Every structure is written in structure tokens, then in C-alpha cells.
Amino acid sequence: MKQVLFLALVLVATPTLAQRGSGGMIDQMIAADANKDGIVTRGELLNARAANFTRFDRNSDGVLTDNDIPVLLKRTALGQQFTAMRTQFDANRDGKVSRDEFVNGPTPVFDAADTNKDNRLTRDEIDAAKAQAKR
Ligand SMILES: [Ca+2]
Ligand SMILES: [Ca+2]
Ligand SMILES: [Ca+2]
Secondary structure (H helix, E strand, O other), X not given: OHHHHHHHHHHHHXXXXXXXXXXXXXHHHHHOOOOOOOOEEHHHHHHHHHHHHHHHOOOOOXXXXXXXXXXXXXXXXXXXXXXXXXXXXXXXXXXXXXXXXXXXXXXXXXXXXXXXXXXXXXXXXXXXXXXXXXX
């Protein structure tokens, strides 16, 4: 289960991969609709991210670093994707991704789906993004 969540994180974080795997990512975004009103706001997405941060920070030191990658994954493509994600989210380039950096990091899938740029994904926008992902 942890590895699935891990993969999902990587897919959200990396624009090229996000495009390739955006079908699953959109499902993830729907899951972020905490109040189940059918609209995913940016705030709901960021809250879901904050919850994920706690899960990904395996050694609970408050930052995401290579130490949070399972040793077995380090040499795999997934490990490399984690490194790419870390580079993208590490705004102050100290080699660690803090909670703030993670929560406020890039949201390429959300941005692409939010066609009217009102920071809310309506059911129509989600459906359109899904149709696009299938192509
Ligand atoms: Ca909502
Ligand atoms: Ca940092
Ligand atoms: Ca919108």
C-alpha cells in the first residue's frame, strides 16, 4: 500500500509522468474532495497532500530526504523519480523537502484540469481531464 501511495506522489510531482499517468492521478484528486460536494478545491488538494506528507516521511524527521526511500527502491526507476520529485519541490535547494515545500509545491495535474483557473475543479472539469487522459 505504501508503495502505491509513493508512486502516486511521484506521478503528481513530475509533469511528464503526470501526463502519462494522469488517469490515476485524477482519481486521486477526486479522493481529495473531503466534503464530498463534487468540487475539488486547491485547499482540499493541499490538505490531502499534507496528510500524505506525514505518510511519506517514514523516519518522522519532518523533511523528505533520500532516507525516506526504502533501500530496495533506491536503485530503481521509482527511486530516480523520487529524486526528480525532490528536486522539483525543494524550493530552497537544501536537499530536503519540508512540509511547506511539499504542500505548496507544483500541482501540474490540478492546474491542467482547472481550465477556467478558478482554483476549483468542478465535475465537468474533472470529466474533461479524464477524457483527455484516456486519449
Ligand atoms: Ca469539495
Ligand atoms: Ca528544502
Ligand atoms: Ca476550475
